[in-house]
Amino acid sequence: MARIVIIGASTGGLPAAYEIKEVLGADHEVTVISNYENFHFIPSNPWVAVGWRTRKDISFPVRPYLEKKGIRFLAEAAQTIDPIKNEVTTIAGTIVPYDYLVIATGPKLAFEDVEGLGPNGNTASVCTVDHAEKTYEEYKKFVENPGPIIVGAAQGASCFGPAYEFSFILDSDLRNKGIRNKVPMTFITPEPYIGHMGLAGVGDSKSLLEHELRQRHISWHTNAKIKKVEKEKMTIEVLGEGEKEIPFKLSMIIPSFKGVDAVAKVEGLCNPKGFVIVDEFQRSPKYNNIYSVGVCIAIAPIEATPVPTGVPKTGYMIESMVTATAHNIKAAIEGAPAHAKATWNAICLADMGDNGIAFVAMPQIPPRNVTWAKKGKWVHLAKVAFEKYFIRKMKKGVSEPFYEKLILNTISIKKLEDESKRQ
Numbered sequence: 001m002a003r004i005v006i007i008g009a010s011t012g013g014l015p016a017a018y019e020i021k022e023v024l025g026a027d028h029e030v031t032v033i034s035n036y037e038n039f040h041f042i043p044s045n046p047w048v049a050v051g052w053r054t055r056k057d058i059s060f061p062v063r064p065y066l067e068k069k070g071i072r073f074l075a076e077a078a079q080t081i082d083p084i085k086n087e088v089t090t091i092a093g094t095i096v097p098y099d100y101l102v103i104a105t106g107p108k109l110a111f112e113d114v115e116g117l118g119p120n121g122n123t124a125s126v127c128t129v130d131h132a133e134k135t136y137e138e139y140k141k142f143v144e145n146p147g148p149i150i151v152g153a154a155q156g157a158s159c160f161g162p163a164y165e166f167s168f169i170l171d172s173d174l175r176n177k178g179i180r181n182k183v184p185m186t187f188i189t190p191e192p193y194i195g196h197m198g199l200a201g202v203g204d205s206k207s208l209l210e211h212e213l214r215q216r217h218i219s220w221h222t223n224a225k226i227k228k229v230e231k232e233k234m235t236i237e238v239l240g241e242g243e244k245e246i247p248f249k250l251s252m253i254i255p256s257f258k259g260v261d262a263v264a265k266v267e268g269l270c271n272p273k274g275f276v277i278v279d280e281f282q283r284s285p286k287y288n289n290i291y292s293v294g295v296c297i298a299i300a301p302i303e304a305t306p307v308p309t310g311v312p313k314t315g316y317m318i319e320s321m322v323t324a325t326a327h328n329i330k331a332a333i334e335g336a337p338a339h340a341k342a343t344w345n346a347i348c349l350a351d352m353g354d355n356g357i358a359f360v361a362m363p364q365i366p367p368r369n370v371t372w373a374k375k376g377k378w379v380h381l382a383k384v385a386f387e388k389y390f391i392r393k394m395k396k397g398v399s400e401p402f403y404e405k406l407i408l409n410t411i412s413i414k415k416l417e418d419e420s421k422r423q
């Protein structure tokens with residue numbers, strides 16, 4: 001019997017637990033270690049921050065669903081990993097031995113990189129459901145007494161989708177409330193141009209997103225680095241333009257990501273930012289029984305940008321990393337060579353409140369076979385369907401891939417390829 005331990009129970013860790021259990025069967029033991037009792041559907045956080053969703057709508061306790069599938073659950077943060085003894089020790093001192101370890105711990109939010117950034121400083125966040133709830137409290141006060149808004153991402157950020165989404169969602173909500181005319185909005189980003197998204201653009205994402213920002217009267221600064229954030233005042237440095245001070249009443253900034261401490265401190269496991277180095281089979285080259293999936297893995301930037309940006313790691317890629325990991329662990333147990341590889345494709349649905357833009361980059365790193373971006377109300381509807389489907393799937397404990405089934409069928413991969421050839 002092999003013991004498989006997964007750290008993290010979110011978009012990467014929870015499907016990994018189900019899929020590994022399904023692929024390996026009852027003869028092997030699967031344990032999930034998580035610092036939260038609950039699963040939170042992170043892509044819906046921007047909706048929580050404007051009151052379109054509550055924590056209850058997007059969260060559920062994972063224990064009963066995991067245990068129903070015969071998966072052990074330990075709600076204690078992992079504090080140390082000993083890759084020599086093959087043990088994880090939790091913050092409560094529980095020692096969990098493993099034969100195979102899957103790290104799915106997501107990001108550490110590096111607010112500390114910029115003075116005054118983050119929910120303990122002067123800007124809001126939607127990165128966790130706790131942050132999104134706090135942002136909603138601030139937003140309710142803001143609505144009573146509106147003023148300028150700044151939304152964007154800090155230097156070194158890799159997750160740009162939620163920043164664009166949140167500006168468009170705020171714009172929609174403020175229009176619905178009839179107070180948009182009282183709110184000057186600015187988008188700031190380290191991206192070299194609007195729509196770069198850490199991916200060197202996807203299709204005509206530059207024109208599409210610039211058009212959308214213009215259409216909604218949101219001005220922007222690209223190549224921007226945040227120097228400091230004081231109460232209601234942000235100082236940025238824009239490449240070639242120098243320093244600017246921008247006043248705000250409400251600001252939401254996505255920070256740069258790093259690896260979480262418990263993982264980052266394991267010798268030889270991570271890059272300098274604390275992201276787990278993996279080979280094409282999701283395995284650590286140094287510790288062959290350690291695998292990693294999701295935002296916590298190291299991916300080199302697609303290109304050097306004048307102000308640093310990173311590569312996003314999104315749901316579709318994570319789904320395929322999970323499948324590859326499950327099959328490679330099975331192969332390792334059976335003494336066979338690793339063979340399953342994740343597809344390095346990016347499919348993103350950016351919600352705009354009343355509308356949306358879908359981006360497809362296959363492969364994620366250019367030059368690509370398919371590069372496609374389209375706007376439509378169907379994207380907003382697909383995003384709502386995605387939320388409902390993913391939560392239902394995680395409660396049922398099935399590992400069927402969402403993107404393959406719903407998105408790719410909806411958009412039709414064949415149509416994409418044909419259209420790409422024509423462009």
Ligand SMILES: Cc1cc2nc3c(=O)[nH]c(=O)nc-3n(C[C@H](O)[C@H](O)[C@H](O)COP(=O)(O)OP(=O)(O)OC[C@H]3O[C@@H](n4cnc5c(N)ncnc54)[C@H](O)[C@@H]3O)c2cc1C
Nearest residue numbers: 008010011012034035043077078105106162294295314315
């Ligand atoms: C606001 C936001 C919106 C996004 N929207 C989309 C979207 O619409 N579509 C898309 O494809 N992608 C989206 N992403 C990107 C990505 O898909 C998500 O971030 C996704 O949740 C990443 O999954 P993950 O499991 O890798 O990391 P996470 O979801 O961050 O999960 C990591 C888990 O590990 C736990 N953990 C951390 N350290 C420990 C420890 N020491 N011990 C135990 N547990 C630990 C954390 O608490 C967390 O539950 C979004 C990201 C953000 C931040």
